[in-house]
Amino acid sequence: MPKIRRSMHGHWSSGVVFVLAATGSAVGLGNLWRFPYLVGESGGGAFVLIYLLCILLVGTPIMIAEVMLGRRGRRSPINSLRVIAREEGLSPNWQLLGWMGVVAGFMILSFYSVVGGWTLFYSVEALQGAFSGISGNQAGQVFAGLVDSAWLVVGWHTAFILILFVIVAAGVRKGLQRAVTILMPMLFALLVLLVLHGMTTGGFAATVQFMFKPDFSVVDATTVLTALGQAFFTLSLGMGAIMVYGAYLPSSTSIPGTTAWIVGMDTLTAIIAGLAIFPIVFAANMEPAQGTSLVFITLPVVFGEIPFGFVLGVMFFALLTLAAVTSGISLLEPAVAYITEVSRLRRAWAAAAVTAAIWLMGVAAGLSLNIWSDVRLLPFMDQGIFDMLEFISSNILLPLGGLLTAVFVAWCMTRKTVLSELDLHSHGQTYKIWLFATRYIAPTAVILVFLHSIGLF
Numbered sequence: 001m002p003k004i005r006r007s008m009h010g011h012w013s014s015g016v017v018f019v020l021a022a023t024g025s026a027v028g029l030g031n032l033w034r035f036p037y038l039v040g041e042s043g044g045g046a047f048v049l050i051y052l053l054c055i056l057l058v059g060t061p062i063m064i065a066e067v068m069l070g071r072r073g074r075r076s077p078i079n080s081l082r083v084i085a086r087e088e089g090l091s092p093n094w095q096l097l098g099w100m101g102v103v104a105g106f107m108i109l110s111f112y113s114v115v116g117g118w119t120l121f122y123s124v125e126a127l128q129g130a131f132s133g134i135s136g137n138q139a140g141q142v143f144a145g146l147v148d149s150a151w152l153v154v155g156w157h158t159a160f161i162l163i164l165f166v167i168v169a170a171g172v173r174k175g176l177q178r179a180v181t182i183l184m185p186m187l188f189a190l191l192v193l194l195v196l197h198g199m200t201t202g203g204f205a206a207t208v209q210f211m212f213k214p215d216f217s218v219v220d221a222t223t224v225l226t227a228l229g230q231a232f233f234t235l236s237l238g239m240g241a242i243m244v245y246g247a248y249l250p251s252s253t254s255i256p257g258t259t260a261w262i263v264g265m266d267t268l269t270a271i272i273a274g275l276a277i278f279p280i281v282f283a284a285n286m287e288p289a290q291g292t293s294l295v296f297i298t299l300p301v302v303f304g305e306i307p308f309g310f311v312l313g314v315m316f317f318a319l320l321t322l323a324a325v326t327s328g329i330s331l332l333e334p335a336v337a338y339i340t341e342v343s344r345l346r347r348a349w350a351a352a353a354v355t356a357a358i359w360l361m362g363v364a365a366g367l368s369l370n371i372w373s374d375v376r377l378l379p380f381m382d383q384g385i386f387d388m389l390e391f392i393s394s395n396i397l398l399p400l401g402g403l404l405t406a407v408f409v410a411w412c413m414t415r416k417t418v419l420s421e422l423d424l425h426s427h428g429q430t431y432k433i434w435l436f437a438t439r440y441i442a443p444t445a446v447i448l449v450f451l452h453s454i455g456l457f
């Protein structure tokens with residue numbers, strides 16, 4: 001008999017809300033900003049193909065594992081892992097996986113919130129019509145004016161993280177659930193409007209060509225590394241965000257079924273984001289491979305010169321902000337849930353404590369882009385604080401977290417517990433495929449990528 005536990009933080013009112021919340025976590029700057037420029041840089045359709053394989057063979061099975069762990073434990077990732085390890089007769093050290101996730105979440109949110117601040121800044125600029133008729137140079141100056149200014153970067157970062165705080169402090173039902181049920185439909189509506197517009201521009205055919213015509217000549221081991229890292233990042237895997245959302249999932253909801261929806265919507269959004277962004281870039285005769293500046297420099301120029309550019313610009317940056325907010329709250333939640341569980345603090349105070357700590361790290365990340373650009377925290381890494389936080393969290397902690405999650409679930413936990421929580425039969429195809437992918441494919445892929453990234457392979 002599976003134990004029926006309840007979460008002290010409350011539950012989503014339905015499986016659909018869980019799908020919205022987890023999709024909100026997954027769909028973020030990773031889809032709308034990072035995915036399009038990675039496609040542009042790494043071989044178009046060839047990259048898309050490898051990315052889809054990573055999503056299917058590594059990301060999906062690990063997401064199922066995370067949701068399952070969360071719902072089994074019904075607590076923050078640290079405590080869920082502690083309780084499950086005890087019940088399964090495994091080492092209590094497995095809770096370190098939860099701690100690693102909290103550290104990763106802190107690191108990611110500190111730079112994510114800085115970029116979230118930029119999306120707010122750009123929304124306001126767009127609303128004020130600041131892009132009307134600007135040249136590439138001027139757009140570059142707008143961006144530089146923001147990033148070079150310690151006050152602007154820290155100020156907008158502060159505004160962004162305050163929004164996250166207000167939502168998370170209000171709790172699962174009144175905060176997170178309310179936010180995602182309002183914001184996610186808005187996000188989808190904006191996205192659809194932007195793609196419909198993209199189809200009417202002359203650049204749509206070129207976009208389809210660019211995104212789906214594979215160029216295997218530029219594919220190498222680094223491409224695979226990038227694709228796998230992006231798969232983890234875009235699905236919010238490896239740090240307990242999806243696990244903590246799973247802790248609030250109603251007991252009767254199917255985990256493989258909801259996961260399929262989340263993965264499908266995330267992937268669709270990434271591709272649609274490309275189909276929405278590139279046509280306007282191509283139609284304006286600009287270059288797509290612009291790295292990080294695609295969204296913040298190229299697009300403002302484009303919005304400044306095309307018909308309806310004002311409305312499209314406002315919609316686009318509002319979309320970006322919404323997506324960043326619904327992702328940011330999932331980065332905050334594991335630590336807030338943990339502190340609420342182990343201290344006597346009310347959720348609002350726990351949220352305040354966590355937000356303050358992350359805000360401080362975010363200030364350091366933001367200042368490393370301007371007045372602290374020479375500061376190096378780790379002597380062996382020649383990267384500023386912002387880049388260092390991104391590198392360690394996305395390239396090391398997330399894959400490591402995913403690897404350990406897969407090992408824990410597929411090699412250490414008993415088959416009986418796993419089957420009952422997933423509500424599957426041991427002879428069923430779904431279970432067999434999931435187990436094979438989680439046992440063999442996911443760990444192998446992550447290890448190979450690791451060895452490569454430290455130069456051993």
Ligand code: TRP
Nearest residue numbers: 026028029030031233234236327
């Ligand atoms: N998935 C989000 C994006 O694509 C970012 C994100 C939110 C995330 N929560 C996470 C990444 C947890 C890793 C882990 O923008």
